[in-house]
Amino acid sequence: MVPTQxxxxxxxxxxxxxxVAFVVKRNVITIFMSIELMLNxxxxxxxxxxxxxxKLDGQVFVLFVxxxxxxxxxxxxxxxxxxxxxxxxxxxxRVDLLKL
Amino acid sequence: MSPxxxxxxxxxxxxxxxxxxxxxxxxxxxxALSLIVVMVSLAGLYLLLGAEFVAAVxxxxxxxAIMVLFVFVIMLLNAGEEEHTDFSxxxxxxxxxxxxxxxxxxxxAMVHHAxxxxxxxxxxxxxxxxxxxxxxxxxFVYPFELTSFLxxxxxxxxxxxxxxxxx
Amino acid sequence: MNxxxxxxxxxxxxxxxxxIKIVLLLVIVLTVNAYLTWFERKVVALMQSRVGPHxxxxxxxxxxxxxxxxxxxxxDAMPDGxxxxxxxxxxxxxxxxxxxxxxxxPFGPQPLPFKFFGHQIDLWITNPDIGLLVLFSITALGxxxxxxAGWASNSKYPLLGGLRSSAQMVSxxxxxxxxxxxxxxxxxxxxxxxxxxxxDSAKWGALSWNIFTFHGGFPQIVGFLCFFISAIAETxxxxxxxxxxxxxxxxxxxxEYSSFKFAMFFIAEYTSMITVSSLCAILFFGGWNSPxxxxxxxxxxxxLPSVILLPFGLWVIFDGxxxxxxxxxxxxxxVGTAIAALGAVLIAFPAVxxxxxxxxxxxxxxxxxxxxxxxxRGTLPRFRYDQLMNIGWKLLVPVSIANVIFxxxxxxxxxxx
Numbered sequence: 001m002v003p004t005q006x007x008x009x010x011x012x013x014x015x016x017x018x019x020v021a022f023v024v025k026r027n028v029i030t031i032f033m034s035i036e037l038m039l040n041x042x043x044x045x046x047x048x049x050x051x052x053x054x055k056l057d058g059q060v061f062v063l064f065v066x067x068x069x070x071x072x073x074x075x076x077x078x079x080x081x082x083x084x085x086x087x088x089x090x091x092x093x094r095v096d097l098l099k100l
Numbered sequence: 101m102s103p104x105x106x107x108x109x110x111x112x113x114x115x116x117x118x119x120x121x122x123x124x125x126x127x128x129x130x131x132a133l134s135l136i137v138v139m140v141s142l143a144g145l146y147l148l149l150g151a152e153f154v155a156a157v158x159x160x161x162x163x164x165a166i167m168v169l170f171v172f173v174i175m176l177l178n179a180g181e182e183e184h185t186d187f188s189x190x191x192x193x194x195x196x197x198x199x200x201x202x203x204x205x206x207x208x209a210m211v212h213h214a215x216x217x218x219x220x221x222x223x224x225x226x227x228x229x230x231x232x233x234x235x236x237x238x239x240f241v242y243p244f245e246l247t248s249f250l251x252x253x254x255x256x257x258x259x260x261x262x263x264x265x266x267x
Numbered sequence: 268m269n270x271x272x273x274x275x276x277x278x279x280x281x282x283x284x285x286x287i288k289i290v291l292l293l294v295i296v297l298t299v300n301a302y303l304t305w306f307e308r309k310v311v312a313l314m315q316s317r318v319g320p321h322x323x324x325x326x327x328x329x330x331x332x333x334x335x336x337x338x339x340x341x342x343d344a345m346p347d348g349x350x351x352x353x354x355x356x357x358x359x360x361x362x363x364x365x366x367x368x369x370x371x372x373p374f375g376p377q378p379l380p381f382k383f384f385g386h387q388i389d390l391w392i393t394n395p396d397i398g399l400l401v402l403f404s405i406t407a408l409g410x411x412x413x414x415x416a417g418w419a420s421n422s423k424y425p426l427l428g429g430l431r432s433s434a435q436m437v438s439x440x441x442x443x444x445x446x447x448x449x450x451x452x453x454x455x456x457x458x459x460x461x462x463x464x465x466x467d468s469a470k471w472g473a474l475s476w477n478i479f480t481f482h483g484g485f486p487q488i489v490g491f492l493c494f495f496i497s498a499i500a501e502t503x504x505x506x507x508x509x510x511x512x513x514x515x516x517x518x519x520x521x522x523e524y525s526s527f528k529f530a531m532f533f534i535a536e537y538t539s540m541i542t543v544s545s546l547c548a549i550l551f552f553g554g555w556n557s558p559x560x561x562x563x564x565x566x567x568x569x570x571l572p573s574v575i576l577l578p579f580g581l582w583v584i585f586d587g588x589x590x591x592x593x594x595x596x597x598x599x600x601x602v603g604t605a606i607a608a609l610g611a612v613l614i615a616f617p618a619v620x621x622x623x624x625x626x627x628x629x630x631x632x633x634x635x636x637x638x639x640x641x642x643x644r645g646t647l648p649r650f651r652y653d654q655l656m657n658i659g660w661k662l663l664v665p666v667s668i669a670n671v672i673f674x675x676x677x678x679x680x681x682x683x684x
Contacts, residue, residue, distance in 0.1 A: 002108045002148070003219055008210045010112045010145075014138070016203025017119040023195050024123060029174055030131045036166065037119060037135060040142055043158075051149045051220045056227055059154045060235050066161050067247045071254035073166045077173045078261035084177050090128075129353065129418070136411070156400035164407025168414065168437060175418045175430060229397065229457065 007048035014041035028080055028092050032073070039069045107148060114141040126181045128174050132167060139163045153229045284383045288392050289370070296369060300537045301331035307641045314645040325587065325595040341526035346421060349523070354419040358524060358531035361412025365535035368405040368542045371398040373460050375626040376555055390626065391460075398459045399451070402546065403444055406501065410436045412535065413503075417520035429520035431652060432503055432510035438656060439500040439507075442663035446493035449674035450477050450550045453484045463554030476553035485677040491551040493667045495639075498543040500659065502536060504640060506647040507655055544636035545629075552632050555625035569620055572627045573613040580607025 018041060021034035043062045050058025084090050118138035122131045139162050146155035236244055305320065305327060312319030320327030345354065375390035382388065395401060410433045417429010454462040466476050477487045500507040510520065521532045548554060559565040580603045587599025613620045650658070 001102065001220070002104055005210055006108060006112075007145070007149070009207045010115065012203055012206035012210065013116060014119055015206070016199055017116070017123065019202060020196060020199040021119075021123045023199060025131075027128050027179060029128050029170065029177075029179060030122070033122065033128075033131055033135050033170060036162075037122065037138060040139060040162070044142055044145060047146050047149050047151050047154060050151070050227075051225070052218050054221055054225070056232055056235050057239075059151050059227060059232055060240055062151075062154050063157060063232075063236070064240075064243060064247060066157060068250065070161055070166050071250050073169055074254050075257045075261070077169055078258045081173060081177065082261055090177060090179050127350070129350070129415075133353070133356075152395070152397050153400070156397050156404055159404035160400070160407045164404065164410065164440075165437070168410050168433065171411070171414055171418075172430070172433070175414070175426070226396070230455075 004048050004052045008045055011041045011045040011048070014038075014044070026092055027090050028084070028095070029077075029090065031092065032076055032080065036069060036073065039065060104148065108145070111141045111144045111148070114138075115145070128179045129171065132170050132174060135170075136163055136167050139167065150224070150226045152226060153232055154227075280383060281386050284386050284388065285392060287383075288388075292369060292392065293366065296366070296538060296541065297534070299541065300534055301335065303537050303540070303637065304334065304533075305331050306637075307644065310638070310641045311645040314642075324592070325590045325599060329594060335530075338526050338530040343526045343528070346523050348421045350419050350421070353415050355528075357412050357416035357419055358521075358528040358535075360415070361409065361535040362531040362538075364405050364409045364412065365538040365542070368402055369538070371395065371401050371459065372542065372545045372549070373463070373554075374629060375622075376460075376463075377622060377625065380622075394458060394460055397457045399447065399457045399462070399550075402542070403440075406443070407440060409539070410440075412532075413520050416524065416532070420520070420523035422523055425520050425522045428510045428522070432520055435507065435510065435652075435655060435659070436501055436503070438659040439497040439663070442493055442659065442667045443497035443501055445664065445667035445671060446490045446497065447550060448667075448671045449485065449487050449490040452671075452674050452678050453477070453480070453487075459549055459554075463549055463556065466553040467556050476556070476558075477551045485674040487551055487670075487674070489666060490670045490674075491547070493663050493670065494551070495547060495636075497659075497663055497667075498547070499640065499643065500655070502539045502543060504536075504540065505644040506650050509649055509652050509655060540637065540640055541633065544633045544640065547636050548629060548632035553628075554632075555629040557624060557628050569617075569624060570614065572620070572623060573610040576606050576610030576613070580604065580610055 015038050018034045018038035021037065022031055025031055025034065043065055046058040046062045046065070048058075050056060050062075080090075083095060087094055089095075115138050118134045118141065121134035122138070125131045125134060139158060143155040143158045143163070146152075146158060308330070309319040309327065320330040323329045323333045345351070370392040371394070373389075373391040373394060378390065379388040413436065414429050414433035417425045417427075417432070420426070420429075450462060451457065454465045456462065462477075466480075477484070478491055479488075480486050499505075503511055521529055524532065557568065559568045583603030583606060584600045585603075587595050587597075587603060590596055590599070613623060
């Protein structure tokens with residue numbers, strides 16, 4: 001049997017790695033992917049707690065998180081495509097002014 | 101070491117390697133592939149936790165739809181390898197250690213309060229899909245309807261963003 | 268019990284049994300794939316009033332072997348400027364996922380009468396509670412093989428072909444999964460064996476299959492049509508094969524692949540055809556249930572396998588003797604004798620005959636659907652890409668959603684509470 005802390009520590013590590021990727025990477029799509037990694041880490045914590053408490057609320061909430069992440073990814077990638085076409089670059093350092 | 105623990109360590113190592121590879125790879129398509137590896141190993145961990153429906157949904161929605169969307173966008177925008185830019189000094193020398201400190205703080209907090217996190221009373225329980233669906237449609241019916249509305253809004257947003265300019 | 272943990276604590280013998288089953292299944296499926304290509308070429312040729320392969324071996328039966336050798340000996344060129352890791356990963360991914368989906372397909376209801384060191388030998392590799400969802404997950408991941416192949420080839424036509432093909436696969440995946448929900452509502456389970464046993468009616472026979480559901484359910488004809496059309500589009504077959512058509516995009520996403528890597532895509536496509544045909548047979552046509560009811564008056568239908576096998580075996584023997592080559596004179600009569608002997612054994616031993624009824628009916632249904640696929644290829648013209656996407660989104664998705672609504676309404680109306 002795997003103690004629940006192990007899952008939580010793994011979730012913390014993945015969240016931290018996602019945060020590091022968010023800060024370090026320059027490509028806007030990779031930054032977006034690190035957000036998905038952080039959401040996944042949180043999902044793991046939810047499911048681990050759901051098993052620990054024996055209730056299914058955690059798993060139902062994970063379904064909602066997945067749906068929200070999907071909707072966010074769709075709209076976010078649309079915005080990224082438009083911005084990239086305007087600025088001709090996918091580097092976040094070039095998108096730091098409100099004016100083109 | 102029980103077999104469950106062994107499987108957990110293998111899947112956890114796979115997930116961490118995937119996440120590290122996301123950071124260390126230069127080309128966004130390789131980062132996307134590493135993220136897919138992370139998601140599939142997380143689905144394996146959900147199976148180990150007895151959440152089979154959530155594991156299947158994770159692969160179908162996250163791995164089969166969201167990541168496909170990411171891969172499409174990377175292909176469409178012809179994203180190349182990352183340019184080598186100089187970090188700001190603060191980010192390079194302060195950022196990474198701080199992020200690692202955040203992780204360490206979270207992990208230490210969990211280990212310190214290990215007593216209050218209950219171990220599962222029934223670790224071999226398998227969550228039945230029917231129980232999840234009953235809960236989804238009785239206790240959580242209001243958020244459920246709201247998420248359908250959210251998806252509709254997202255579809256409309258994506259359509260508006262994809263329109264050509266009317267010039 | 269948590270399925271994963273119980274699998275892991277079984278004694279050693281279970282793993283050996285599973286590995287043996289996997290190896291056996293892979294050998295059988297790869298052979299079937301090879302002869303499926305022969306079958307397709309023969310049937311399409313006969314539909315076009317020509318003969319098809321008839322030089323390499325009697326009736327062209329050695330053509331798959333010749334093709335296989337050709338694939339092995341072709342030059343394995345890797346184009347310049349490709350992303351090596353992704354270029355090599357894509358066919359491997361496509362093949363692995365296509366073959367992995369065969370693990371959850373059940374081939375017969377009863378386990379074998381003997382045990383393997385105390386472990387029961389079922390006629391499937393695994394039967395999880397979420398069997399159908401596992402199949403859909405693997406289908407969902409299958410888009411990557413195509414998309415990555417198109418992108419990694421560093422060339423215009425494969426990129427366009429790959430993008431079009433993966434967009435098509437993602438669109439039809441939606442209607443494919445929605446059209447199955449009607450079946451799930453009536454069966455109340457994702458497990459494929461449960462779905463088949465729900466279609467088992469001793470009184471009604473074929474009419475109790477999910478297509479007609481005389482025994483209390485909503486007929487899933489519309490669901491079946493949606494599923495079959497979406498599955499043809501999902502597997503990139505005619506009439507939906509614009510992304511890999513030769514006249515349109517050179518060869519689509521697998522233009523830059525040669526020899527064995529191309530063969531891997533090829534095998535993946537035919538294996539997914541087999542998987543989809545088995546799914547059609549299992550979900551909508553009763554799986555291993557015989558179309559005849561179980562009343563004693565119909566017991567003569569149990570001899571149908573022998574009636575087919577014996578004359579066919581004898582014909583193969585006499586046909587083989589006409590040839591002069593080694594394959595024709597020796598191997599064909601040998602195969603014919605084996606088939607005829609099997610037919611005779613089935614007549615002689617009723618216990619074996621009863622056991623073989625389930626797998627026989629399932630395999631013949633799968634064969635029928637494969638014939639349907641080949642028939643569609645020989646007959647129908649290709650869709651244009653915008654027509655293809657129109658059908659996927661504007662026709663099939665609303666129709667499958669309507670099917671779900673009607674089936675759900677019917678099940679609710681009929682439910683006892």
